[in-house]
Amino acid sequence: MPVYQHNLKDKKIDFNTILDKVRVFAPATVANMICGFDILGFAVDEPGDEVKMYRVAEPGVRIRSIVGDGGRLPLGADRNTVSACVKMLLNDLGILQDIGVEIELIKHMPIGSGLGSSSASTVAGLFAINALLNNPLTKDELMPYCVEGERLACGHGHADNVAPALMGGITLVRGGADLDIVKIPVPKELYAGIVFPQVDVPTRDARQLIKEKVLLKDAVTQWGNIAGLVAGLFQEDYDLISRSMQDVIIEPSRAILIPEFYAMKEIALAHGALSFGISGSGPSVVAVSKGPEVAELVTTKIQDHLSANGIESFKYVSAVNVEGPKVLSFND
Amino acid sequence: MPVYQHNLKDKKIDFNTILDKVRVFAPATVANMICGFDILGFAVDEPGDEVKMYRVAEPGVRIRSIVGDGGRLPLGADRNTVSACVKMLLNDLGILQDIGVEIELIKHMPIGSGLGSSSASTVAGLFAINALLNNPLTKDELMPYCVEGERLACGHGHADNVAPALMGGITLVRGGADLDIVKIPVPKELYAGIVFPQVDVPTRDARQLIKEKVLLKDAVTQWGNIAGLVAGLFQEDYDLISRSMQDVIIEPSRAILIPEFYAMKEIALAHGALSFGISGSGPSVVAVSKGPEVAELVTTKIQDHLSANGIESFKYVSAVNVEGPKVLSFND
Structure with missing residues (x-):
């Protein structure tokens, strides 16, 4: 039973409440949590990636700059995972033609570290566009776009990093593509x-x-x-x-x-x-x-x-x- | 790390407090709990087996009668799982030569039903001897004897039926032979x-x-x-x-x-x-x-x-x- 199925066309975006800019942090994640291959993961306070997002006059989504990737990430809006996911979301909201967005991505962790580097960037980007639009979507509604970002970045559309990165805490992802995400309590120490x-x-x-x-x-x-x-x-x-x-x-x-x-x-x-x-x-x-x-x-x-x-x-x-x-x- | 390791020789049995007789019920169990093969199980209120146990003058452990098994279970004290486990426990307590025990086993569920029939009998027998002796052992201390009973009955010393039968509720058995048994809460309905x-x-x-x-x-x-x-x-x-x-x-x-x-x-x-x-x-x-x-x-x-x-x-x-x-x- 798919837990995440949403029709974003029903969302009404009020252009008067869209913000000018927002700066967002999203956490690194430890997928698998040692014994839970492909199902468990948790987020950490440090490291994490940052996205600065600006509303601009010219319609479309563009990457303004990427810092900290050693030049490894693509700048093209359709090839960069962060901008591609933002575009997808704006398109599903039916406002891609009507809004201009520019993105600065600041990476605080290396690519290919096993810390959910691409997930942190994707989640930061999607959380940023949602914040910029004055939060029309819930986290549950953002989740499928995060998973799509993983598919673009890794060729494997799995939620074991994006789920904890977006939801925080410890997450269980069961049911494969059905995206049944369960939050598990976090012991304080x-x-x-x-x-x-x-x-x-x-x-x-x-x-x-x-x-x-x-x-x-x-x-x-x-x-x-x-x-x-x-x-x-x-x-x-x-x-x-x-x-x-x-x-x-x-x-x-x-x-x-x-x-x-x-x-x-x-x-x-x-x-x-x-x-x-x-x-x-x-x-x-x-x-x-x-x-x-x-x-x-x-x-x-x-x-x-x-x-x-x-x-x-x-x-x-x-x-x-x-x-x-x-x-x-x-x-x- | 073995959770159940006990030295029963340290237990002092006070022969003055041993009871004359006791009648015990132990529940049937649903092993695996559908998705948890070999690790999960739960006990049910019905059916279950009964053991009546009597202290008698003549030392040794004997089966007096078995009801409800259709004549399929052995009556010999070393071949019957219930009496064999009771003997083992009394031997480890160092009192096998000093006490006489007779057992009536009343089976309320069929053998080979998939409901932990042998486990219910074994647990009833061990719970009964412990009650007769005025409870010198904790459930944790009884558990290895229950598992040994499963080995005798099925050729497979697993705790997935005896754990819920003895502990009640829903149990997780992890760590294989280490017998790490965890109780899981039972939703009321x-x-x-x-x-x-x-x-x-x-x-x-x-x-x-x-x-x-x-x-x-x-x-x-x-x-x-x-x-x-x-x-x-x-x-x-x-x-x-x-x-x-x-x-x-x-x-x-x-x-x-x-x-x-x-x-x-x-x-x-x-x-x-x-x-x-x-x-x-x-x-x-x-x-x-x-x-x-x-x-x-x-x-x-x-x-x-x-x-x-x-x-x-x-x-x-x-x-x-x-x-x-x-x-x-x-x-x-």
Whole structure:
């Protein structure tokens, strides 16, 4: 049963209430949440992407500039995911011919990091255009456009990054294309210690490593872990979360792409992380921790280890972001 | 991490407080809960097995009688699962040579029904001996003996029936042999409409039908459903429970053993059941329903259909049993 089906033609846009400009932040996301391949994910407070959006006189949607992408993202309005999604939304609202919009995209995280980089940009862009139009759409109504953005960016229209990026918190995506998105409660002390080693792991390659068939007994172990994780999150039972957050299906295939993965895992668990695994398709790794101190300690130790092995890295220590995207300013 | 590890030698049994007799009920159980193969299960108020246990002068454990098994269960104390588990427990307590126990087993459900028949008997027996001894063990401490009983009865030491039978309510069993058992909240209006068609499906045959490998994409669908079901149970969200309680892995293989399965499913869903599927390894089927009226209607319609096709059946309409086993009497 499709949960997201909307007819945007019914929306009346009042051109008198459209804003001049808006500046929006959307969070990075940790897809899979270690044991929930393709269904679970959570948003973090840091990093995240920003979109500045301006209403201009000349109709159409244009990218004004992109900062922080190292020149890798296309500037053409139909090829850039952010502008393409904004165009799609304006078209479905029936106002694409009537409004001029220019976009500045400020990327605060690298592309191909496994942190939902494209999702953060897409969600920021769609949240920005909705804010600029004085919020005619609910988040549920924005969601299909976010998923479409993922399809444009990755060739894979999945919601496991855009769902937490847009909804905030921890999300479950079930039912595949039906987009049945369920919010899962966030235990207060749940922190992510993220380390992004400076190596390149394209999502497509990471997907190709995954086997098409899995042993039923492994699948049973995995769904027991997923059920345990969901129960642990509802009950704020950090021990259960820790016992359950183990991936016996995907990690064994993908870890090979990430240098020092098992050494990092050993360090994380030895220093008190609840769990450690790959963020999305990597190469970023995440130490899910109880409290910021553990996340801080673990990421420091991991960076030391990587550095000793000649691998540069970034780190982020963050609570789970429960808000999703937000307007930073209407004047800047 | 094994959650159940106990040293029963430390328990001191006070022979002065041992009771003369006790009569115990333990509930039938619906293993798998449709989408959670080998990890989820719930207990029902009806049917269930009874054990009457008597302290006698002559040391040793003996089966006095078995009622309702059609003569299929062994009476020898080492071969009968109930007495064998009681002996094992008394041995671990170091008092097997010092106490005499006689058992009457009253079966209220058929063997091989898919309703956890052997589990109900085993749990009743172990709960009874614990009650007779004035409750020296917690349920957690009784659990490994219940699992051992399953191993004796089915050749498969799994907790998916004994966990809900002993703990009551809805249980998650994760971590395989580690016996990590998690109680999941029971929505107040959750009812089971169970129909047991009079056909024979041995558990071993039902297991053999299951494929050793499954498609990853099906496994992802399944674990999305399991996560949705657990979330739905915590949130008392009957729509989410209904959407999630679907089995794409096991049902397609096992349904073939159950005559009229898909016709029954159609009837159940057409008459308002939240979900319909196989109870354990069948042939019993279960219509999970909101409220007793729907469960009553659905099971009546299914029985009518089976009857029209020349298949006799039993039915049970029951709330989820949240208590587990209970003492019925100390005098009877």
